[in-house]
Amino acid sequence: MKIILASKSGVRKKILDKYKIDCEVVVSNVDEDEVKNSLLDEGADPRIISKNLAEIKSVKVSTKYPDRLVLGADSVISLDNELINKPKSRDEALKILKKLNDSVHFLISSVCISKNGSMIWNHTDSSELRMKNFTEEKLKEYLDKISTETLLAYGVYQIEANGLELFEYIKGDMESIMGLPVKDIINYIKQYKK
Numbered sequence: 713m714k715i716i717l718a719s720k721s722g723v724r725k726k727i728l729d730k731y732k733i734d735c736e737v738v739v740s741n742v743d744e745d746e747v748k749n750s751l752l753d754e755g756a757d758p759r760i761i762s763k764n765l766a767e768i769k770s771v772k773v774s775t776k777y778p779d780r781l782v783l784g785a786d787s788v789i790s791l792d793n794e795l796i797n798k799p800k801s802r803d804e805a806l807k808i809l810k811k812l813n814d815s816v817h818f819l820i821s822s823v824c825i826s827k828n829g830s831m832i833w834n835h836t837d838s839s840e841l842r843m844k845n846f847t848e849e850k851l852k853e854y855l856d857k858i859s860t861e862t863l864l865a866y867g868v869y870q871i872e873a874n875g876l877e878l879f880e881y882i883k884g885d886m887e888s889i890m891g892l893p894v895k896d897i898i899n900y901i902k903q904y905k906k
């Protein structure tokens with residue numbers, strides 16, 4: 713069964729490929745900042761924001777591809793229940809790392825499958841990460857290893873690359889932290905086929 717991935721994330725596509733889930737990519741072009749700001753104005757917490765973004769992406773693409781399963785996904789960082797957004801510059805990336813430095817935060821990954829313009833399944837996974845204590849100099853050194861394009865597309869740490877070195881501990885599924893709780897998706901697709 714071929715699904716549609718409503719995400720431009722190369723990492724998410726690689727995870728699906730690894731598990732031999734046949735998919736084509738159709739980018740949703742949802743204005744994530746607009747959605748986040750609207751939800752924050754309503755007092756939504758990071759978990760709700762992540763779930764809603766995954767659903768909006770999935771449903772938007774699903775309306776254009778009737779009878780196909782469309783997978784939307786979103787990941788957010790929650791620090792003391794405050795939403796930490798992707799950086800828009802290298803300076804902002806440093807500020808985010810300084811905020812996360814020597815503290816525990818949660819990475820929330822949500823997925824949604826839609827068909828015919830309606831959500832038919834969703835799942836949200838939360839992982840706990842504790843960042844080590846680094847000097848500002850060390851944080852700058854870490855950021856220097858990441859291209860600006862990658863940094864702005866995927867956020868302040870690439871767990872699939874050098875990001876592991878930032879953490880004292882990680883409690884959670886690595887693929888979920890990379891943006892896709894794939895085992896839950898596989899379980900749903902198996903049930904769906906029956």
